[in-house]
Amino acid sequence: MGAEHYPPPWFSVAPMMEWTNNHYRTLARLISKKAWLYTEMLAAETIVYQTGNLDRFLAYGPEQHPIVLQIGGNNLENLAKATQLATPYGYDEINFNCGCPSPRVVGHGCFGVCLMLDPKFVAEAMCVIAANTNVPVSVKCRIGLDGHDSYNELCDFIYKVSSQSPTRHFIIHSRKALLNGISPADNRKIPPLKYEYYYALLRDFPDLQFTINGGINSIDEVNAARMEGAHGVMLGRAAYSNPWRILGLVDSSVYGAPLHSITRRQVLEQYQVYGDSVVRMYGNKPNIRDVVKPLLGLFHGEPRNVVWKRKVDAALLHCTTIKSLLEETLGEIPERVLDAPITEVPSGSTDMFIKYYVL
Template sequence: MINNPTKTNISSSARLSVAPMMDWTDRHCRYVHRLLSGQALLYTEMVTAPALVRGGAMHLLDYSPQEHPVALQLGGSDPEELAQAARFGADAGYDEINLNCGCPSDRVQSGTFGAVLMKEPSRVAECVAAMREAVDVEVTVKCRIGVDEQDPEGVLPAFLEQIRTAGCERVTIHARKAWLQGLSPKENRDIPPLDYDLVHRMKAAFPEMHISINGGITSLDQARAHLDAGLDGVMIGRAAYHQPTDILAGADPLIYATGQATDPIEVVHKMVPYVERHLVEGGRLHQITRHMLGLFAGRPGARAWRRALSEGAVHEGAGPEVMLQALERVAPLAEA
């Protein structure tokens, strides 16, 4: 039976979330992350509405029931098409549907979605309203503080006002501008300066909205500082992927005041039956283990773990024994 958390529970889970990241947060990655934290909200990679509605690519909605709470992030700009894609996501059992208004890549710009939508808040509002009409699960937005020459001080509150009026009650704000010309997607994650203070001021201006902050946050201590200062949630991206244990293993006790910190050695053992099922279904080991390379980051044996896993998982017929053999290179937690 699929657990379908209530809206209240999803908002609580959103105190800490793992950002949607293309080519990274696929279903295998999310399964690993869920074993590290039973509470954090997980997001899919961005799935474009046209791929679902026009392309019929329903396999993009596949996930494991154990991933709950899990949100589907959609990319698109046509209200009717997004409403249909949102309906597909809700029917598949996702706990939240999120609209991407933050990705700056050329590919999404050519599709008139992502960060370029910061220039069209009325269209975003129409999309949100159409999606909310189509589904019972919560519809949320992930955005930037602005794009190009926009003044975030004026643009961001106007954007939030429009999506709030359309029925969006929860938003995640990447605290950087996106430069749609002149910077690559990678540079857009690093070069535009962070403006955390602006995001905190938005929470003061829109106290009834659930506002999460994203961008440049690399530790649970930083996350706690933002939460203690009044924000409702923190979304972490690259750090959660490259150092998943640092971010997620202690999240349940530190962020949610429940449970105990997770030992990543236990996670590896719990992945064995998951890997076995994947192989039976025709999958390859490296499709899963590429998301596990950072499990022991900073711990004695981490480099040997990465090397053994990277080299062994790509071989034809490689199975869970590769993980277990690689695990022998890692020092037990008490020795770390």
């Protein structure tokens, strides 16, 4: 259908390899109807060389809209072919990865965040992607990498990519990447956040759309960023590890919809139907542990959560269905937790972005 048929991307869940798969996105959509969801990053070569098995990588349920496909790569021909193959699946936007610092990415053909050093190629890649799809295209990047982390260098990247391609939307992870051997997890913590770069981009490129990413962990902080002018806000690990308190408040607190009356028991009942259908259809790939994994954050911060997760881990050794696993373990969670609807609660800072309004 395309992005114009859905609410604006004021809130989105970041693409996370081995995390934002079909299972997580199914759970996320049961909790929030309006959040924008991203796939894991898919290498263009994976799509091109798996033409006989595309559903495994590209298929998703229609309820997952609005949904963005993120692809990565550094070969224009493969990017073109991958986009062509993905287009029939009806994604609402195609995003190009210029921000991943994982050694598996930057060390394999030099793509991900390394591409920020070659804005001319990124512009060419975006032209190729846009020419092979009928939906908007976007770039996800960092504010720089290693010693190339000045605001002027970031502006040069944004200017060249936007002026030489149809790209009008950039997702900015407000940290630089360090490619000195530190882990992807450390790259999410060690480089300092520089929100001032993001807000300066809003000022200096008024015709472009920018989504802020990095260090934002609550709905209050999402709204604080938007109150200071952010076009959109993207959360990663917080939306995965605490989906009830994050995604559960997106529709009401960010988009102004009535507060969702669904309970966690109802979410689990619906997810169980999905999960068992997947297990029946595909057998051991994915296995039941893969399907259960997104549920492990559903009771984050609640009484008996740790005990429940321990019991789930034990049940996974012998349970063959999601239904039997839930029947065996949910007794550890208090009834009042299972049956309580989502409620509005203060969850974080409301002034963390004020000082970053200008560079």
